[in-house]
Amino acid sequence: MPALTADWLRAHPQARTIRAAACDLNGVARGKRMPIPSAEKVLKDGTRFPMSVLNLDIWGEDIEDSPLVFETGDKDGQLFPTERGFVPMPWLDSPSALLPIWMFHEDGRPYEGDPRHALNRVAQRYKDKGLTPVVAVELEFFLIDDSSRKLQVPVSPKSGKRRQAAEILSIRALDAFDTFFTELYDACESMEIPADTAISEAGLGQFEINLVHVADPLRAADDAWLFKQLVKGLARRHGFAASFMAKPYEDYSGSGMHAHFSVLDAEGKNIFDDGGAKGTDALQHAIQGCLSALPDSALIFAPHANSYDRLVPGSHAPTSVCWAYENRTAAIRVPSGAPAARRIEHRVAGGDVNPYLALAAILGAALNGIEDGQMPPAPITGNAYDQKLDQMPGSWAEAIDRFENSPEIERIFAPTLIRNMLMTKKQEMRDMAELTPAEQVEIYLDTV
Missing domain, CATH: 3.10.20.70 (Glutamine synthetase, N-terminal domain)
Structure with missing residues (x-):
């Protein structure tokens, strides 16, 4: 090398x-x-x-x-x-x-306190069983004019105007920043980041770019980590900010990092594929593993004070511990499509996560489920926000407490990393309590 x-x-x-x-x-x-x-x-x-x-x-x-x-x-x-x-x-x-x-x-x-080693530890568990996770992430982010105290969408270089509206899947919204996105894709190619489709999202100046599936979780996390640095750096060259913080605007949906994964056996066959829409028992076991670990993993998926502003009912972010087929209100979604591509979409993580820790938590929980062989409850149908279901932690303090006392987390992460994470988040929670929401946004806007 x-x-x-x-x-x-x-x-x-x-x-x-x-x-x-x-x-x-x-x-x-x-x-x-x-x-x-x-x-x-x-x-x-x-x-x-x-x-x-x-x-x-x-x-x-x-x-x-x-x-x-x-x-x-x-x-x-x-x-x-x-x-x-x-x-x-x-x-x-x-x-x-x-x-x-x-x-x-x-x-x-x-x-063991290195996040990349935390993911490698999980990847090695899969390798020891002759299994290979195939992983892709979808990264949402905001383009923001932060030149004044009031955050707003940047002026379009095309029109010279500021579009004060969210535009879901709008080609016009993408074209308004065509030069930025063209340079972004060129840069991804030079960095060997497999950027795929881009769309405009539900937030003000919010976009999403999907990265292509790769049969290496470390590579997938590297891609996500590098992509976040690239987007933020390139936006500044264009005179505005790009932010992956979970919720910069109170009145608009926040940003997530959705993770898709399947698992290949030693012969290269997807162990979730049963030839039909339901999927195999291994798929069900992996889903149950993810559900079992969800509440205790909240500190990984929502690591900051601002993260919990995103995890509220009706905000396009999952708040219930549940799964479903082709249902974006559920935390764990099984997308439709060709059986050979049967996979799990984990929808809880915010855009502000550490990609290495998030993928370690997701893949580690799924492997725990595969090892345990337990079946999940029945998939939900309809709107998860309207149903009486177990809930994700609703606050930073609750997430820290769940993480600190979790046997599920101990199966995934090394003691050193658990200790370091707890000490870090307890210190941040104490110090963030002294800041106004605007001061917190200022901290998170460029950092996460």
């Missing part, structure tokens, strides 16, 4: 600087800017920075009383390039490349 990435540097002599970056618990890229000679050294020897860096709060501050800071002398982890290798950074003015890295202990063991 290092030889291949060194080849990339030689094939792209225009690259002037490198960013070597890992993903922290909040999905923020943390790392170093370096000249090309230093990047070549990273390929061979890796780089180092404190383990605590992957466990900062949303402001980028240390977690108080974390054992990663003063208790251990704020010791370093060792970081090495992931199999992704270099990717260009088309949103920057000077030709640059990002080198994704992940953290290890000095003795070579994966650092």
Whole structure:
């Protein structure tokens, strides 16, 4: 792998600087800017920075009383390039490349507080059973003019006007920002992010882009993480913001990250496909696993104070613990279509999630269900918001409590990651309580 990435540097002599970056618990890229000679050294020897860096709060501050800071002398982890290798950074003015890295202990063991290792832990469980998840995500985001205190949709470069309305599946809304979306797709191609269809959504200046299914959950999460950085960076080059925060506008629906997945066996057959619309027992077992873990996983799917403004009845975001065939009011949806493509759509996560942790929670819960072999309750029909069903946690505090005391979560995540996540979110919840809603939006708008 290092030889291949060194080849990339030689094939792209225009690259002037490198960013070597890992993903922290909040999905923020943390790392170093370096000249090309230093990047070549990273390929061979890796780089180092404190383990605590992957466990900062949303402001980028240390977690108080974390054992990663003063208790251990704020010791370093060792970081090495992931199999992704270099990717260009088309949103920057000077030709640059990002080198994704992940953290290890000095003795070579994966650092269990690294979100990418959390997903790899789940992927390895599938591999040990001869199974391969095939994963795709749909990412919703807002284009926002944040040049004043009042957030609003940007002025269209086409018309010079500001369209103060949501336009679901509107070609006009897409065409109003045609230059931005054209550059975005070109950039996705250069970064090898498999961007598929784009649509306008129900929010003010809200859009969604689907990423193509890939038979590698780590690759799918890498794509989502890189895509979020790209969209936010490119929007700023166009003079406005792009935000994946869950709910920037009180009066409009929020943004989600819907995850679709099927599972292949060793022969490449979809284990959810029974040749018909119902799906196999394995599909039912995976659904039950997802349902069992849903309330306890809320902190992963709704990790921020603003996340809970999205999870309210009637807001196009699921609030009930239920599943259904072809029903978007349910948390777990089985889409219609060809039996060979039978899959689960997990609809709970907000756009503000860490993609590695979200996919680890989803796929880990599904595998728990496959292992346990339990059947789910009957699928619902009709509007889930109007039915008496078990509910997702309605507050950050409740989600933290459920996460902290969950045997389901202990089956999916390592103790180190659970501890770090709890300490981070408890500190953030305490400090966010001192801020106004407008101040919270200011924090989340660019960060998540």
